[in-house]
Amino acid sequence: MTVPWLPELPIVQAPMAGGPSTPELAAAVSDAGGLGFLGAGYKTAGAMRAEIDRTRALTSRPFGVNLFMPSQDDADPAAVAAYRDALAPEARRLGVDPGTPSARDDAYDAKVADLLSDPPGVVSFTFGRPDAAVISAFQERGTAVVVTVTTAEEARLASAADALCAQGTEAGGHRGSFANTLDGALPLRDLLRAVLAATDRPVIAAGGLGTPDDVAEVLGLGAVAAQLGTAFLRRPESGASALHKAALADPAFTSTALTRAFSGRPARGLVNRFLTEYSDAAPAAYPDVHYMTSPLRKAAAAQGDAGAVNLWAGTAFRDAAEVPAADLVRHLAGLR
Ligand SMILES: Cc1cc2nc3c(=O)[nH]c(=O)nc-3n(C[C@H](O)[C@H](O)[C@H](O)COP(=O)(O)O)c2cc1C
Incomplete structure (x- = not known):
């Protein structure tokens, strides 16, 4: 065609x-x-x-x-609040507060x-x-x-x-x-x-x-x-950030997975600590979760912490x- x-x-x-x-x-x-x-x-x-x-x-x-x-997400406010609570220890560790959900369009x-x-x-x-x-x-x-x-x-x-x-x-x-x-x-x-x-x-x-x-x-x-x-x-x-580029070539990262942990919508990224710890708890609430994790992701990136940022990657990342x-x-x- x-x-x-x-x-x-x-x-x-x-x-x-x-x-x-x-x-x-x-x-x-x-x-x-x-x-x-x-x-x-x-x-x-x-x-x-x-x-x-x-x-x-x-x-x-x-x-x-x-x-x-x-x-079009009809996010459950209780689930969003519960995820905010679940993020609290991570936010404290990074020295920030979770962000506030904002515009959806x-x-x-x-x-x-x-x-x-x-x-x-x-x-x-x-x-x-x-x-x-x-x-x-x-x-x-x-x-x-x-x-x-x-x-x-x-x-x-x-x-x-x-x-x-x-x-x-x-x-x-x-x-x-x-x-x-x-x-x-x-x-x-x-x-x-x-x-x-x-x-x-x-x-x-x-x-x-x-x-x-x-x-x-x-x-x-x-x-x-x-x-x-x-x-x-x-x-x-x-x-892409230097952290993201380096992670794609780092033998310590061996696989990818789909997760809602960072944004509230399924996305595929390198399996890191945050993805492993938060995927089960994350609600289907986009972009609410995106806004809530934003200060955490920014702080982790500034601290060079590849374990707590979204490292988006497809299954062929080794190429x-x-x-x-x-x-x-x-x-x-x-x-x-
Ligand atoms: C870092 C990253 C950001 C992406 N952002 C968008 C986007 O803004 N809009 C979009 O339509 N797709 C986005 N995608 C998905 C791509 O359009 C495409 O479907 C995907 O990259 C194809 O798979 P691959 O990464 O294995 O090549 C993104 C993908 C990656 C890796």
Whole structure:
């Protein structure tokens, strides 16, 4: 299937909110013939626009911007309060107080309005699907719309999009499921087959991909491109913290797991002390838990304590080497 708005190489650099996605990374990937992405999650609309401007100054090639859909979580206040109490010893140890839950919409409306006023080539959505009116408003402006899906049912619900990003359970970072649940979660190859059977939309495959063979395999199964996040984390252009980059290469970290411990939504990270101790207690309450653990994560990072920060990583984290992003794009596409 030919998709006119995708670049010549079938490699998409995953949007990675929280620091790793930078204009430099997106521009390097797009300039190399892949599709670079900015992650607008957690940012204000103004900060998102500043990153778009900077990326446009670095590359004349198309790139994408990713938005989080507003949280639909009906968080149980008692469960949120109990988790706050459970965090108290950890907060005391780090010398901070747990944070206070705040806005649940990630400034979605402001970001959509800003993007529509001067849109990038591609916009993708995570944690749900936008309204039909938002999808068509982008399409009328020539912007391709991608929706992240984690089940065949979500794929059917998102069929107005120009493409779907099928995210398997192997993926690093947050699962982009519409609801805060692991129900129906599938590993990438199974999900890809299910999504391709459920919709005629082009499908971008994401989750646990790390090598040219992995990319060739998902293209062989029918994906139009492969989206990789973890593989880009240790690149010089990545804004991942030094602590995160070091942990990905540290033999002391041997596995990854899905957890709600840091944010209240399932996300995959390297198994560290905090993940081990808090996963069972963490409620399905996003972004409440994200706000509560924020001061703890910041303090732990400042203290160089890799045991208490979220070290997002997919199952193929061992493939994440330190070469420049452009070299990785060409390597993954089988060009060298
Ligand atoms: C550090 C990190 C941050 C992420 N942030 C986002 C994000 O802001 N938006 C999004 O749609 N996906 C995000 N993801 C998920 C990616 O889009 C993608 O599904 C995932 O990286 C693919 O799996 P891989 O990491 O094994 O390559 C993130 C992944 C990582 C590793």
